[in-house]
Amino acid sequence: MSGTRLVLVGYGKMGRLVEQLAPQHGCEVAARISGADGGAAAITAERLAGAEVAIDFSVASAVAENAERLAALGLNLVIGTTGWGEALPRVRAAVERHGVGLVHGANFSVGVQVFYGIVEAAGRLLADEAAYGAWAYEIHHAAKRDAPSGTLKELLRVLERAGYQRSVDAASNRAGAVPGTHLLGFDSEADTITLQHTARSRAGFAHGALRAARWVVGRKGVFEFRDIWREV
Numbered sequence: 149m150s151g152t153r154l155v156l157v158g159y160g161k162m163g164r165l166v167e168q169l170a171p172q173h174g175c176e177v178a179a180r181i182s183g184a185d186g187g188a189a190a191i192t193a194e195r196l197a198g199a200e201v202a203i204d205f206s207v208a209s210a211v212a213e214n215a216e217r218l219a220a221l222g223l224n225l226v227i228g229t230t231g232w233g234e235a236l237p238r239v240r241a242a243v244e245r246h247g248v249g250l251v252h253g254a255n256f257s258v259g260v261q262v263f264y265g266i267v268e269a270a271g272r273l274l275a276d277e278a279a280y281g282a283w284a285y286e287i288h289h290a291a292k293r294d295a296p297s298g299t300l301k302e303l304l305r306v307l308e309r310a311g312y313q314r315s316v317d318a319a320s321n322r323a324g325a326v327p328g329t330h331l332l333g334f335d336s337e338a339d340t341i342t343l344q345h346t347a348r349s350r351a352g353f354a355h356g357a358l359r360a361a362r363w364v365v366g367r368k369g370v371f372e373f374r375d376i377w378r379e380v
Contacts, residue, residue, distance in 0.1 A: 152362050153178040155199045155223065157191075157214050158206030162228065165354045166203055173358040181214075191217040199223060201361045208232040208294065215239040219246040224364045227252040228357045231294030240370050249364040253373030254298030256356030260330075261377045263345040264306050267332055270343060271310030279336040282307065282314065286330045287321040295320040299330055302374070307332075356380075 151174040156163045159182035167177050178199040181190050187210055196202075202218045204211060208231035218225055219242040227239070227250065236252075243250045255261075274280045286300040296318060304316055327347040334341040347353075359380040360373055 151176045152201060152365055153199045154361060155179045155181065155196050155202040155218070157181045157202050157204040157218070158210075158229070160205065162205035162350060162354065163203075165350055166205065166357060169351065169354050170358060173355070173362055175358055175361060188213040188217050191221070193221055196221060196223065200365055201226060203357050203361055204229050205357070208235075211235055212238045212242075215250070216242040219243050219248045222246065222248060224249040224367065225251070226357050226360045226364060228256050228353060230254065230292075230298040233298070243370055247368055249367035249369055249371070251360040251364050251371045251373055251376065254302040255353070256360065256373055257347060257352035258356055258377060259347075259352055260299060260345055261374055263330070263343070264302065264374060266343060267303055268306050268310045270332070270334065270341065271307040271312035274334055275311035275313070277336075278314075279338070280334040280341075281336070282312065282316040283333045283335070284316055284318040284331065285320070285333075286328070287323065287326050288328050289325045290322050292322055295322060297328070297330070299328070303330060303332060 154170060154175050154177050156166060156177055159180045170177055179196050201224045203226045204214055205228045206214060208229055211227060211229050211232040212235040215225060284300055284303060286297050288297060300318060327349055329346045332343045363380040
């Protein structure tokens with residue numbers, strides 16, 4: 149039985165890593181689309197014949213047009229690119245119009261999904277403890293374009309949903325080759341609580357995207373990875 153046939157949209161470090169790990173998830177790469185191929189203009193029925201799911205690790209400015217063209221061809225989507233949140237209504241409209249499925253998320257690492265849960269619990273426990281002020285910090289490699297990261301923004305939303313309504317001072321850095329580190333701290337006169345997630349490599353993101361690609365086959369609608377990661 150053949151594996152899930154993928155289109156890789158964006159063929160940088162993440163695209164190449166997804167291709168390397170695809171066989172571990174019962175997937176095979178049927179086509180690759182990069183900026184050198186013409187970007188969205190290269191998304192054609194002829195080029196993508198036989199593909200089932202597109203995994204997009206391109207750039208934020210290209211996501212909406214990529215999604216519209218891919219959805220029109222009947223391909224389900226996994227969008228791992230970050231920084232394109234303002235285009236979500238446009239992408240959602242294309243997905244719903246063409247009756248395909250989409251999984252998107254600020255972070256496709258399973259470890260980060262667990263981290264969200266830990267942060268949610270901390271926020272809930274400290275929501276009414278006025279003595280504790282919160283701070284957040286993230287650092288990524290110098291090539292990452294968006295700052296603060298989508299993951300840091302989601303951590304702040306998690307805190308707010310958990311009932312922690314006080315302001316949270318947040319900061320970002322870009323340097324070197326850091327895959328990604330996120331910290332959340334709560335500080336009082338008595339003590340400090342620090343929560344941290346550190347990615348050792350990009351592999352966690354690639355594994356999560358491939359699991360999502362297998363899961364979304366045959367599904368319709370828009371899903372966030374944080375809501376479905378346990379199922380994949």
